[in-house]
Amino acid sequence: MREAGDAFARLRMLRGAAERAFASRSPLLRRAPVGAIVAAVVIPLVGCDTGPSFWFHKRASACPRPQAAQGVSGQFNQQQQEIRALRQGGFRGDFFAQLELARRYEAQRAVDKNLEDPVEAAVWYAMALSNAGGYAPISSYERRGSESKAVSRFDDCRAFERRSAYFALDRLLSRMSTEEREKVRNRVIYVLSAQGADGFRTLARIHDAYFGPFGEPSDNLQAIQAYGKPSQPGAPAALDLFRRNDVDAYLYNYLAVQTGDVSAYVMLKDFERSSPQRASYGSFVETKAKRWIPPYEFYPPESPDSGVPHSDESDLSGEAREAALSRINELPFVHVAEALAYLRVIPSAVLDEKLLSVNDAQTLESMLGRPANGRLSSIEKVRAIQYAAVNGSSKAQLVLAVMYSEGVGVPRDYARAYHWYEEAERQGSAEAKYAMSTFFSLGLQGVADQDRAKAVVYQIDGALSGFKPSAYRLQQLLAQVSRPPRPAADRGRPYSERDF
Numbered sequence: 143m144r145e146a147g148d149a150f151a152r153l154r155m156l157r158g159a160a161e162r163a164f165a166s167r168s169p170l171l172r173r174a175p176v177g178a179i180v181a182a183v184v185i186p187l188v189g190c191d192t193g194p195s196f197w198f199h200k201r202a203s204a205c206p207r208p209q210a211a212q213g214v215s216g217q218f219n220q221q222q223q224e225i226r227a228l229r230q231g232g233f234r235g236d237f238f239a240q241l242e243l244a245r246r247y248e249a250q251r252a253v254d255k256n257l258e259d260p261v262e263a264a265v266w267y268a269m270a271l272s273n274a275g276g277y278a279p280i281s282s283y284e285r286r287g288s289e290s291k292a293v294s295r296f297d298d299c300r301a302f303e304r305r306s307a308y309f310a311l312d313r314l315l316s317r318m319s320t321e322e323r324e325k326v327r328n329r330v331i332y333v334l335s336a337q338g339a340d341g342f343r344t345l346a347r348i349h350d351a352y353f354g355p356f357g358e359p360s361d362n363l364q365a366i367q368a369y370g371k372p373s374q375p376g377a378p379a380a381l382d383l384f385r386r387n388d389v390d391a392y393l394y395n396y397l398a399v400q401t402g403d404v405s406a407y408v409m410l411k412d413f414e415r416s417s418p419q420r421a422s423y424g425s426f427v428e429t430k431a432k433r434w435i436p437p438y439e440f441y442p443p444e445s446p447d448s449g450v451p452h453s454d455e456s457d458l459s460g461e462a463r464e465a466a467l468s469r470i471n472e473l474p475f476v477h478v479a480e481a482l483a484y485l486r487v488i489p490s491a492v493l494d495e496k497l498l499s500v501n502d503a504q505t506l507e508s509m510l511g512r513p514a515n516g517r518l519s520s521i522e523k524v525r526a527i528q529y530a531a532v533n534g535s536s537k538a539q540l541v542l543a544v545m546y547s548e549g550v551g552v553p554r555d556y557a558r559a560y561h562w563y564e565e566a567e568r569q570g571s572a573e574a575k576y577a578m579s580t581f582f583s584l585g586l587q588g589v590a591d592q593d594r595a596k597a598v599v600y601q602i603d604g605a606l607s608g609f610k611p612s613a614y615r616l617q618q619l620l621a622q623v624s625r626p627p628r629p630a631a632d633r634g635r636p637y638s639e640r641d642f
Contacts, residue, residue: 339403453511
């Protein structure tokens, strides 16, 4: 406020000098250079709330940037610490942290050149554009004649930031291959899906043609400007990142409802009532939703050239997640150790966590971009198995499938469990083949194919491979087939209540 007051005082002085100068044309010509120097000094002192555009009621200027993280920790240098703090804010939905993170990965500053990553920069520009914190009005209004106009400078600078983000994203995407654009799209979907109901609702709006390109209201000025005019170029690459279609919009609304969110249920019903065609997609979308899994198991565990990992800062809060995470110690540690050995963190698997050295634990933590305290936390044990699974370990894939089946370490999710059983089975795991046959037989929620005949094929295949549990299960199944048909009354009873 003091700076703004000083700026206005200088502006009044400048105005007085201009009035005196206009009294005489010849002094005006001599004083013009002086006025230019004064303006050059004063204008930079005025910011988002009191810029030159304020005089014309346009007020288009950038908002203040988030304060950089202070201090240097033992395991992160200053740059790494700042990126980690920004990623934490970005995953929590901080609009300005998302913008700043995008600019860091775009390497707008020379000191960030080692961080340059166009895909990651595009991800965070897209996240900022989809963030309601960037466009939801928070201003007061004043009466001017017959119209009410916003007087908040904050709304104006956010609008400027969003317009800049639209064209920055367009510039990045226009230089990318189809595969790189797919990476951007999948990472945005993963980050939003990790936010629960709020994220799913945002994804629904992004795919809904009744909203703007990134879920904002259809009359949002920045969205309209992105479409462009004959005399003004738009942002076609940014507009094309997510294709509009009612099926995906319905799907994400449905997934939001599955989280138990009441407002999501209301929005889904509004979506269904919006047109008869949309309502007709119900059964198809329900089937698709039961087997939907995020594009990534967790944020892409890549090793960028910068050496600063793309850490996954998604919020793991929630009763189901916390309850599942608390059960990770039910899993024998040898499975975590085998994942660490596969990742070459340790030379060979160990049976007891106490045999793991501090350096071994710190190596995994640095790979994940987590604080290196030398002791594996519950989430880090889960990440070790996930990391090995996404990198192709059939053992880790099988273990992760069991974890999803039983709700150990991760919330119970039969669709994801089936996915990892299938991945392990592709690599020749007889245990995974047997588990898949059980899934088919039981008809568990989230499994796409409930064909009992296919279950028999899998079990015969498993029995022939010499896997004894599968052979025993096959004998049970054949014994059931040879029994006399059950009464009709028994056929309608739940599976768990039937007398086999």
